[in-house]
Amino acid sequence: MGRYERLREGEKGAWLSIATYLGLAGVKLTIGYMFFSQALIADGYNNAADIVVSIAVLIGLRISQKPPDRDHPYGHFRAESIAALLAAFIIMVVGFQVLWGAGTSLFGETRTESPNLIAAWVAIGAAAIMFAVSWYNKRLAKKINSQGLLAVSKDNRVDAFVSVGAFIGIIAAYFHLGWVDSLAALIIGLVICYTAWHIFRDAAHSLSDGFHEEDLTPYRATIEELEHVHGLKMIRARKLGSSIHADVVIEVEPHLSVEDSHEIATQIENNLKNEHEIDHTNVHVEPKRKK
Template sequence: MERYNELRKGESGAWLSIFTYLFLAAIKLTIGYQFTSQALVADGFNNAADIIVSVAVLIGLRISQKPPDHDHPYGHFRAEHIAALLASFIMAVIGLQVLFEAGTSLFSSSNVEPPNILTAWVAAGGAIIMFFVYRYNKKLAKRINSQALEAAAQDNKNDALVSVGVVIGIIGSHLHLGWIDSLTAFLIGLIICYTAWTIFKDTTHSLTDGFNETALLPFKRTIEKLDQVQKVRLFKARQVGSSIYADVTIEVHPHLTVETSHHIADQIEQKLRNDHDIVHTTVHIEPQKPKKE
């Protein structure tokens, strides 16, 4: 099935993120501790947390590729949501740890010496690397229409911006403002916690079959343009992993044959799949109600 092949292609983006985060986390934590930059250490912990997110995306993509079985008749696409939910909890723990350590240092009168300027170069290099990883995953996510990989790409972009903030914080600390490094670390901790909350919120929204009502409008317009569709009475959709499942109720002329009605339903399924990549659509057909005088 084409959807499973697309999920398999998305693994390359997850693997790229994992190896990049492993490399950057090791470099930043080593240099950050050696040259006493709490901002760079916090950025390293941020990258370490993102390893978990990338692994969760990879596991989710792997499990989602499993075909339907006797107790999963709709497939295993929701595995992406479960993995992301677990990752959000782990990210929150790491973010709170960074906040505690940075806050303790920020309100302490000791250890206000600016870190070695090498730490700024390390952070700048990390920002450049993460920008290219973001571009790669962004293009791949668009090509295979994977929302999980799109989320990973946005996380890559956030990491690049965080590293830019670290550079600014370290340079600021060299302007005889040693507390800026600790303040930057504290802000990074807030970003990690906010990212964890965002992942948790979006994942639980999908798991409870939540769907943005505004996003349904293009789907409805596509169906309304089809011949012999008199009215779209109901349109519901839910996010299942990187796929969308839809339920549609339409009105047609009451004297159409069963064969013609069946052909209309096939048209709707094919049109939604081609135009909006909705992999599964259930179409219910009702006779058009007579207009009231």
């Protein structure tokens, strides 16, 4: 399965998340307002914000499928990162809104009414659904090697735990501890803001050509195990969405012909692509230095 086919396959997970979040957000907000649960309302807004994330990933997957053109010779793979960056700002606004509502309810003069147990069952049912969606998206992400969809699966799992937290808060509030429900909403608001920061940090790191040094270790091993590579002078990489591009400088015996050196470079490109899903590698060959 090629890169573009994998991107199209990943759309299934994004659409599943969007449909699930739409349904859960509507149910949670409706039940939350009807039965006075700040935690369930906050969880509903959390799911509403996650719709933005899933749509951003879907749009990114769609744009990333566009082939290279004159203005984008490396393709459009960074569309995923740009969409995620915009989504992070929207999610942060939602997080602040939830924090404001929870803080006003928790520290204001008017205490929160004890919610109905219906809100609790909605929360725990939603948690079970999100665990299932997370499991599906994680399997699909590993199958097609999609970093964007893997991030969605992690977000799904976090949402499941948030719903578990909302369930605990609602149960406690039912037993005349109304402030616990508001406290749970406050914690959920913090989780939303943390999720926004996490998405922003990863997207900004990718867009600024950041690449973790430890991630280069397996690439080095693949190159250095080749027989005719006598030295690896430099290797660096950068992410373009879910695609990785690498630059490599190796040393070979000075007596090798241009054709032989080219064959070694081609072998490095193929090995990195087959073993590590690196779509493009630029290999520079230099003669081995005399000691």
